[in-house]
Amino acid sequence: xxxxYFIILFIFxxxxxxxxxxxxxRFTRDxxxxxxxxxxxxxxxxxxxxxxxxxxxxxVFSSFFLYLLLxxxxxxxxDPMSSVYGAVFYxxxxxxxxALILKKVHWSYPLFILSMVFTPLLISSRWAWSPHLIPFLxxxxxxxxxxxxPYKYIFIGILMGLxxxxxxxxxxxxxxxxxxxxxxxxxxxxFWQYSFGVFFTILPFILFDITHPPGLFITRMLYFSQPFIxxxxxxxxxxxxxxxxxxxxxxxxxxxxFGYITLTFTLLITIFHRTKNNFWLLPVAFxxxxxxxxxxLYNDHYIMPTAIFYLFWLFKNQNHWSVKSLIYLLIxxxxxxxxxxxxxxxxxxxxxxxxxxxxxxSKNQKxxxxxxxxxxxxxxxxxxxxxxxDLQKIKNTSPKNIEDYQNINTxxxxxYQKDWTKLSQDPAYxxxxxxxxxxxxxVKIKNSDWFVYKISRTLN
Numbered sequence: 001x002x003x004x005y006f007i008i009l010f011i012f013x014x015x016x017x018x019x020x021x022x023x024x025x026r027f028t029r030d031x032x033x034x035x036x037x038x039x040x041x042x043x044x045x046x047x048x049x050x051x052x053x054x055x056x057x058x059x060v061f062s063s064f065f066l067y068l069l070l071x072x073x074x075x076x077x078x079d080p081m082s083s084v085y086g087a088v089f090y091x092x093x094x095x096x097x098x099a100l101i102l103k104k105v106h107w108s109y110p111l112f113i114l115s116m117v118f119t120p121l122l123i124s125s126r127w128a129w130s131p132h133l134i135p136f137l138x139x140x141x142x143x144x145x146x147x148x149x150p151y152k153y154i155f156i157g158i159l160m161g162l163x164x165x166x167x168x169x170x171x172x173x174x175x176x177x178x179x180x181x182x183x184x185x186x187x188x189x190x191f192w193q194y195s196f197g198v199f200f201t202i203l204p205f206i207l208f209d210i211t212h213p214p215g216l217f218i219t220r221m222l223y224f225s226q227p228f229i230x231x232x233x234x235x236x237x238x239x240x241x242x243x244x245x246x247x248x249x250x251x252x253x254x255x256x257x258f259g260y261i262t263l264t265f266t267l268l269i270t271i272f273h274r275t276k277n278n279f280w281l282l283p284v285a286f287x288x289x290x291x292x293x294x295x296x297l298y299n300d301h302y303i304m305p306t307a308i309f310y311l312f313w314l315f316k317n318q319n320h321w322s323v324k325s326l327i328y329l330l331i332x333x334x335x336x337x338x339x340x341x342x343x344x345x346x347x348x349x350x351x352x353x354x355x356x357x358x359x360x361x362s363k364n365q366k367x368x369x370x371x372x373x374x375x376x377x378x379x380x381x382x383x384x385x386x387x388x389x390d391l392q393k394i395k396n397t398s399p400k401n402i403e404d405y406q407n408i409n410t411x412x413x414x415x416y417q418k419d420w421t422k423l424s425q426d427p428a429y430x431x432x433x434x435x436x437x438x439x440x441x442x443v444k445i446k447n448s449d450w451f452v453y454k455i456s457r458t459l460n
Contacts, residue, residue: 032390064165065130083128091125097139120307131167131301157197173305176286239292246298253337277316353448358391371410377417
């Protein structure tokens, strides 16, 4: 019966990570440009850990995330959903790692269920974005930590160092692991092995900065934000409060009231249930404190590197009645957020609609005539339609450059607006040469609020 119970729960975990994903997985400019970069890497066979650039040619990123998704993009023909399938794979793998960790530490079905519905892990399993693969590497690191693998701390250091390739804010949790592993294995060689692993993975950043002065990576980490030096400075305290509340809100299904309850329970447990296992909260505390020094804004992905360690703190303290109570509360809180995750779809999530728009334009541009597109009258603030242009590149039907709306035969206007008469009055300069013309075709995109207007003209 236990095996059947386990199988049913695992199938349900997979269901939560794939249900309605084509309409609810976020896909904006970051995801579309990543898809183009992955295709370029595959076609040009240029393997490097550094080199992915934004369209400005100024910002340079790590390529590690792209390599993680590359097999899925190749397998599914660089379809927009292909990278999402990669996120699903790594999300399910993370859940498997957590189950194996639980088996090693102390098996608990409530914790197995919590890991299944935990909002950060559930969202990261359904959204192909670099910070969301951090829990995958961290969970694998913890699994190795409790193994008998020779030189395991080198491998742990490599995996934790690679999280920095996914988002540089992961450097804080990577550093905070050092005192933990020293407490677990009181040997100086442990420190050197872990440090070597981390250094090995960030070496490409160091070499790049040395050969391209004044550098981009280390200098970006050091000077990205202006830190508040005095810890009693009011902005620091305000940031600390906002980030802490934001973190526990995220852990509690994105409900502020639930977040306050979880925060209160966590504080009371750490104060009154004094145990050596509380050091597993060190990565959580360190991340929040450092972020409070250098950042005033809160974003969920800033605290993504803390999710696994907060769960692991629960794992290690699960025998205490207060922690058990908190686990059950978190299960309830996160369960209540599931309908929102599985059914919330807007302009930034509906990949099927984006595919329909892309296919429509590509089929109409087989003659390779000059064209461009623009997004007006919609919640999408990127009026240049860069994500749609990226998908056109994947289809090998590239529009004119980002500013060229004068020397084109055809303009595609992507909009929520149903009435072309009203839409043509939009003050955007990009439609100046087309606003007095009638669309030759108007297409309503299924299961969405999108319309596509095709307007053609004859150039002199």
